[in-house]
Amino acid sequence: MNTTAKNSRYQPSLPEKTPVRLVKSEHPANSQHATVIHALPNPSGQAEHQWYDVRFDNGMYGRFRECYLERINEESANVA
Numbered sequence: 001m002n003t004t005a006k007n008s009r010y011q012p013s014l015p016e017k018t019p020v021r022l023v024k025s026e027h028p029a030n031s032q033h034a035t036v037i038h039a040l041p042n043p044s045g046q047a048e049h050q051w052y053d054v055r056f057d058n059g060m061y062g063r064f065r066e067c068y069l070e071r072i073n074e075e076s077a078n079v080a
Helices: 003-008 074-079
Strands: 019-022 033-039 051-056 061-065 069-071
Antiparallel strands (some): 033 051
């Protein structure tokens, strides 16, 4: 199995400007809306190892693994 070829085709599932909600109960920003600003390099090519930089609606920045970010639709993002 050629994992190099597989990894070279890997694309993060949350593109830049995707609205998300933090779902990490122990974090003070839990349930707050944010926007993906950057997907970090992911040599493993596995979603569970993907990290993202996000900017919360209040201007705070954070870096989280994909499992803590829930994609939200733009209509609900504008309501909050």
